Amino acid sequence: xxxxxxxxxxxxxxxxxxxxxxxxxxxxxxxxxxxxxxxxxxxxxxxxxxxxxxxxxxxxxxxxxxxxxxxxxxxxxxxxxxxxxxxxxxxxxxxxxxxxxxxxxxxxxxxxxxxxxxxxxxxxxxxxxxxxxxxxxxxxxxxxxxxxxxxxxxxxxxxxxxxxxxxxxxxxxxxxxxxxxxxxxxxxxxxxxxxxxxxxxxxxxxxxxxxxxxxxxxxxxxxxxxxxxxxxxxxxxxxxxxxxxxxxxxxxxxxxxxx
Amino acid sequence: xxxxxxxxxxxxxxxxxxxxxxxxxxxxxxxxxxxxxxxxxxxxxxxxxxxxxxxxxxxxxxxxxxxxxxxxxxxxxxxxxxxxxxxxxxxxxxxxxxxxxxxxxxxxxxxxxxxxxxxxxxxxxxxxxxxxxxxxxxxxxxxxxxxxxxxxxxxxxxxxxxxxxxxxxxxxxxxxxxxxxxxxxxxxxxxxxxxxxxxxxxxxxxxxxxxxxxxxxxxxxxxxxxxxxxxxxxxxxxxxxxxxxxxxxxxxxxxxxxxxxxxxxxxxxxxxxxxxxxxxxxxxxxxxxxxxxxxxxxxxxxxxxxxxxxxxxxxxxxxxxxxxxxxxxxxxxxxxxxxxxxxxxxxxxxxxxxxxxxxxxxxxxxxxxxxxxxxxxxxxxxxxxxxxxxxxxxxxxxxxxxxxxxxxxxxxxxxxxxxxxxxxxxxxxxxxxxx
Numbered sequence: 001x002x003x004x005x006x007x008x009x010x011x012x013x014x015x016x017x018x019x020x021x022x023x024x025x026x027x028x029x030x031x032x033x034x035x036x037x038x039x040x041x042x043x044x045x046x047x048x049x050x051x052x053x054x055x056x057x058x059x060x061x062x063x064x065x066x067x068x069x070x071x072x073x074x075x076x077x078x079x080x081x082x083x084x085x086x087x088x089x090x091x092x093x094x095x096x097x098x099x100x101x102x103x104x105x106x107x108x109x110x111x112x113x114x115x116x117x118x119x120x121x122x123x124x125x126x127x128x129x130x131x132x133x134x135x136x137x138x139x140x141x142x143x144x145x146x147x148x149x150x151x152x153x154x155x156x157x158x159x160x161x162x163x164x165x166x167x168x169x170x171x172x173x174x175x176x177x178x179x180x181x182x183x184x185x186x187x188x189x190x191x192x193x194x195x196x197x198x199x200x201x202x203x204x205x206x207x208x209x210x211x212x213x214x215x216x217x218x219x220x221x222x223x224x225x226x227x228x229x230x231x232x233x234x235x236x237x238x239x240x241x242x243x244x245x246x247x248x249x250x251x252x253x254x255x256x257x258x259x
Numbered sequence: 260x261x262x263x264x265x266x267x268x269x270x271x272x273x274x275x276x277x278x279x280x281x282x283x284x285x286x287x288x289x290x291x292x293x294x295x296x297x298x299x300x301x302x303x304x305x306x307x308x309x310x311x312x313x314x315x316x317x318x319x320x321x322x323x324x325x326x327x328x329x330x331x332x333x334x335x336x337x338x339x340x341x342x343x344x345x346x347x348x349x350x351x352x353x354x355x356x357x358x359x360x361x362x363x364x365x366x367x368x369x370x371x372x373x374x375x376x377x378x379x380x381x382x383x384x385x386x387x388x389x390x391x392x393x394x395x396x397x398x399x400x401x402x403x404x405x406x407x408x409x410x411x412x413x414x415x416x417x418x419x420x421x422x423x424x425x426x427x428x429x430x431x432x433x434x435x436x437x438x439x440x441x442x443x444x445x446x447x448x449x450x451x452x453x454x455x456x457x458x459x460x461x462x463x464x465x466x467x468x469x470x471x472x473x474x475x476x477x478x479x480x481x482x483x484x485x486x487x488x489x490x491x492x493x494x495x496x497x498x499x500x501x502x503x504x505x506x507x508x509x510x511x512x513x514x515x516x517x518x519x520x521x522x523x524x525x526x527x528x529x530x531x532x533x534x535x536x537x538x539x540x541x542x543x544x545x546x547x548x549x550x551x552x553x554x555x556x557x558x559x560x561x562x563x564x565x566x567x568x569x570x571x572x573x574x575x576x577x578x579x580x581x582x583x584x585x586x587x588x589x590x591x592x593x594x595x596x597x598x599x600x601x602x603x604x605x606x607x608x609x610x611x612x613x614x615x616x617x618x619x620x621x622x623x624x625x626x627x628x629x630x631x632x633x634x635x636x637x638x639x640x641x642x643x644x645x646x647x648x649x650x651x652x653x654x655x656x657x658x659x660x661x662x663x664x665x666x667x668x669x670x671x672x673x674x675x676x677x678x679x680x681x682x683x684x685x686x687x688x689x690x691x692x693x694x
Contacts, residue, residue, distance in 0.1 A: 045386060
């Protein structure tokens with residue numbers, strides 16, 4: 001049986017999630033042997049094929065050109081897997097969605113008329129059908145390797161739905177929010193990092209976006225009890241996953257309550 | 260030379276083996292080079308716009324997201340600038356940990372670039388993975404060393420891409436002695452491996468080429484260290500300035516073919532930042548073994564061939580491994596993980612040497628520590644004019660080559676600069692373009 005063909009595509013992003021593929025130092029040569037990597041500009045391959053069995057997509061859609069390009073990528077792809085917060089939620093650049101992009105553009109560029117950009121940064125799934133999503137800013141190396149392995153073995157893709165809170169309990173960390181009064185997004189944040197920040201005595205800041213059925217209002221109560229302002233929670237929700245509906249809507253409710 | 264007498268236009272639609280997305284347009288007419296454009300079409304992300312109004316604690320995590328390849332550089336330059344605003348100098352022990360963290364990023368980034376992005380050009384392969392078929396031991400050695408670089412960033416920073424343990428003033432938690440101890444054995448192997456890498460890349464066939472004569476080399480400088488965490492900026496044109504004097508000497512311009520701004524010296528002329536510039540200006544600050552190796556492979560302070568920057572990267576990797584080893588071996592748990600920081604109103608500038616060159620940040624805070632304005636100048640936007648002029652210079656001397664050979668040579672030459680296009684795109688300049 002011939003090896004499945006793989007493409008890695010980049011939209012608006014920092015390159016960190018595709019770098020995570022190259023960071024699989026122990027697995028990289030095995031992955032390259034098991035998969036026929038035909039498109040991965042950062043690593044070298046640049047063959048435009050009519051069909052790739054698997055496409056990994058990094059980045060969000062922020063230009064009209066990219067909105068067309070993702071449709072083309074979808075048409076060339078068997079399975080399309082989005083990797084990272086930009087692709088799954090619009091990334092930190094989705095902060096533009098509630099701001100005046102023309103003003104940003106004028107602040108950053110001397111000639112805004114030379115800049116082509118949309119008013120929004122949107123996740124890939126807003127534009128085309130996505131078969132599987134890997135969350136995170138950046139994605140977890142372990143989840144990435146698990147997913148590639150599952151695809152190659154034809155087994156069910158690994159899916160987690162629980163929160164960082166559950167990861168903390170599994171590892172046995174004491175709760176930074178309850179015990180230390182450190183504001184933490186762990187109760188409402190999707191698992192995947194292995195409760196990294198609480199292990200360093202830091203509150204989770206939401207790299208993996210909202211967990212399933214996240215109860216942000218209850219978390220808000222716990223933050224208030226810990227002495228954190230509504231503004232602090234608002235800013236915490238408005239970072240790398242600000243485009244995820246649960247975070248976006250909770251942030252909007254906080255804004256509405258304070259104005 | 261018949262083809263010199265017709266118009267030639269070739270382009271590399273999408274450069275490969277660079278970080279981020281860009282292309283290259285070269286126009287030759289009547290045997291004369293008309294135009295070279297390094298096109299950067301990476302979509303802008305407006306970081307400096309949305310930093311305004313955030314708290315002084317936030318740029319460390321937010322600006323890391325500018326670049327997945329060198330997030331530590333963003334975190335360190337942001338810390339330096341914000342600590343300058345707040346009048347804080349971190350404890351020596353914490354500065355050592357920062358130095359170690361940064362060595363990890365240098366090792367990871369340099370080894371990635373040498374093995375997976377650049378060596379394939381010199382040895383005639385389309386990618387590092389393809390190269391591994393014939394050079395497996397070298398690629399495996401590189402991957403092992405790259406993994407160690409990432410491991411250092413994980414031990415000190417918590418995560419290889421976008422570390423979570425860095426804060427203004429220091430860290431959230433200091434790494435345990437045992438985690439640091441575990442790095443030492445692998446670092447002992449790494450010093451030797453990095454030495455072998457220097458000798459390996461020094462055997463690569465090197466195109467004869469020099470930077471245009473008027474290109475200034477610019478790097479940080481430190482009184483005793485190789486300038487990863489340098490204090491002042493120096494140049495071959497005689498500059499010696501502090502971080503808050505940067506804008507008195509440098510500016511950025513917006514050009515139509517790029518969403519990255521172009522760096523210029525106000526005194527005129529292009530300048531180069533990155534390994535070659537650092538080495539030329541700081542060869543006397545390398546660790547003894549790195550300095551001896553540089554001499555062994557013929558690198559001198561007069562080096563001007565950008566193709567040889569792959570050798571400089573390897574020499575810097577030796578240095579980073581040695582510095583990391585000495586910090587790890589001498590480590591004891593610091594008395595506190597962070598120096599306390601109280602925000603205050605003011606302006607502060609800070610910088611550091613990202614793997615691919617100088618990275619400068621400037622923040623203005625209000626009295627409660629909110630960001631009033633932010634400005635970031637990354638290495639690749641500073642190098643972009645230099646890259647274009649260097650390519651023009653190279654192409655003028657290589658017009659006898661056919662299009663395919665010339666194209667390959669140009670791509671290889673772009674990679675000399677290890678351009679990070681993701682980084683370069685998004686930056687603030689309110690000055691009017693000079694025409």
